[in-house]
Each structure stands twice: as structure tokens, then as C-alpha cells.
Amino acid sequence: MANLLRGGKGRPLHPALVHFPIALYPTSLLFDWLSHLVNDGNTFVKGAFSLILAGLAVSVAAVATGVADFLHIDAESRTWKVAVTHMTLQLVTGGLFVANLILRGRDLDVTASAVGPMVLSAAAVVTLAVGGLLGSDLVYRHGLRVERSPVTLAAPREEPPPAREEHAAHS
Secondary structure, rough: HHHHOOOEEOOOOOOHOOOOHHHHHHHHHHHHHHHHHHHOOOHHHHHHHHHHHHHHHHHHHHHHHHHHHHHHOOOOHHHHHHHHHHEEEEHHHHHHHHHHHHHHHOOOOOOOOHHHHHHEEEEEHHHHHHHHHHHHHHOOOOOOOOOOOOOOOOOOOOOOOOOOOOOOOOO
């Protein structure tokens, strides 16, 4: 099961899945703001709720694949420490959005999003962003789940010298 969660060789699943919550959660906050800009923002209120629900659903898969990758990191390394911080921030983000969903679910018939859930969303988006930056550090600075393969460079082609045109001088 762990191999299935980690993806194929050179194709980790975790980085592919995290793009969805990273897009869905901030978009829900945008919908909250839009609900205050229109006369009857109920469509945006329900949209924000749906975006958070979808983000949480994909987050479950992202967490599972992230844990599968995490279990293969050397516990004494700097990479492990960054990974623990990344995982903690993303779990806090998920918890904030679960609480947010519960608060929103109580009253979906409002004309604009309540301020409390909006503040909760804003705080969660900040923890999401910081955790996401640490996730990118794990890949780009620590090389986590980056397939290293030898790079072969083709030898430069030798171009034949340009043909010389010899002009015979005829008098």
C-alpha cells in the first residue's frame, strides 16, 4: 500500500495532489469576499462552502501520500525537520478548514459570508502558504522525491568547414 501511495518511480503522488487544496482554499476566501460585493451573495456563500469541502476531500489523499513519503526520510536529517514543520502546518490548515466548514454548515442561507469564518479562512490560507513554501523547499532545496538520473550531453556536432569557392581568374 505504501508504494501505491508514493506513486511510481519518478512520479510521486503527493506533489500532484497538493495543487488542488492550494487552489481551492484561497478561492473559497475569494468567494467570501465576493459574497459581500453583490446584492445577494448566497451563491458565493454556498460556493465557498463547496470549495472548502472539495479541498478537504482532496486533502485527505494529499495527507496520506505525504505521510507515505515522510516515512522514508532519515529522522536525523535537516530534511526531516523541515518535513515535520511542513506537515504540522498543513495539518493545522486542515483543522482550521474543518472547523470553518462546521461553522458555515450551520447557516448556508445567508446573503453574505459571516466575518468569523472569513477570518478563519484567512488564517488558514496563511498557514497553507507557509506550509506550501516549506513543501517546495523539500523538493527544490532538499531534493525530496526528485529522481536523479545521469544527464548525458550529446557531443557537439562538428560542422564541415564551409566549401570554398575558388574563382579562377580568367583574363
